[in-house]
Amino acid sequence: MTGFPSPSDSAPIQARNVRLALGRPPARVEILHGIDLTVATGETVALLGASGSGKSSLMAVLAGLERPTGGEVRVTGLDFTTLDEDALAVARRGRIGIVLQAFHLLPTMTALENVAVPLELAGAPDPFERAQAELAAVGLAARVDHYPAQLSGGEQQRVAIARALVGRPALLFADEPTGNLDTATGAAIMDLLFARAVEAGTTMLVITHDPALAARCTRVVELADGRIVADRRAA
Ligand SMILES: Nc1ncnc2c1ncn2[C@@H]1O[C@H](COP(=O)(O)OP(=O)(O)OP(=O)(O)O)[C@@H](O)[C@H]1O
Ligand SMILES: [Mg+2]
Numbered sequence: 001m002t003g004f005p006s007p008s009d010s011a012p013i014q015a016r017n018v019r020l021a022l023g024r025p026p027a028r029v030e031i032l033h034g035i036d037l038t039v040a041t042g043e044t045v046a047l048l049g050a051s052g053s054g055k056s057s058l059m060a061v062l063a064g065l066e067r068p069t070g071g072e073v074r075v076t077g078l079d080f081t082t083l084d085e086d087a088l089a090v091a092r093r094g095r096i097g098i099v100l101q102a103f104h105l106l107p108t109m110t111a112l113e114n115v116a117v118p119l120e121l122a123g124a125p126d127p128f129e130r131a132q133a134e135l136a137a138v139g140l141a142a143r144v145d146h147y148p149a150q151l152s153g154g155e156q157q158r159v160a161i162a163r164a165l166v167g168r169p170a171l172l173f174a175d176e177p178t179g180n181l182d183t184a185t186g187a188a189i190m191d192l193l194f195a196r197a198v199e200a201g202t203t204m205l206v207i208t209h210d211p212a213l214a215a216r217c218t219r220v221v222e223l224a225d226g227r228i229v230a231d232r233r234a235a
Contacts, residue, residue, distance in 0.1 A: 012170050
């Protein structure tokens, strides 16, 4: 290697000319057409775009859930395109938290277990104590022994946020995290997500259709037909 590292060398997200095609011919769809995106530590990025523009697909690639068809994806310094499935799973566990529109909690586990089990799988010390503290931090100290079916939508999303953040990931990905919630509950969830992520210094990428939410981010990236068509600092 030659030269001095530029600030972007340490950027937790570095995507170069990322392409993604899914499905088999004749149903093969070209979804991402050469995405270049660098996100620096501590940035909060709103990812906007019409339905079908490729937002969730791009997030899946950056989170190591989907392999790009072409290009480079470097996440927290790791080249995701060269890792095998097992190595990717380990890399995700330690670095990435994900919150989705549908909360994806395990129905047979309590709130506490839903948050503690990923930590336990990662071999972290004191998973249940840490899960308890994280659930208290999202305002659910009194609900730790409830099953998902015994929680409201907003409470379930709080559990999902606790689960995503309990391992102190460098990156948090959220795909329409308030899409299944009423306006007031959604606003409270976003307050919580930003407060927890900013406090922990987490770099965050949030997919949203909500302009108010985008306005809270430090940067707004817009996709159309699998291409970045706008990339601006938020005011
Ligand atoms: N597994 C797949 N096989 C083939 N095409 C797919 C697959 N997954 C997604 N697509 C297509 O890729 C395009 C982008 O989908 P994606 O889910 O990334 O869009 P999005 O921007 O997240 O939209 P929305 O706002 O509706 O969630 C769509 O045209 C979709 O039909
Ligand atoms: Mg989507």
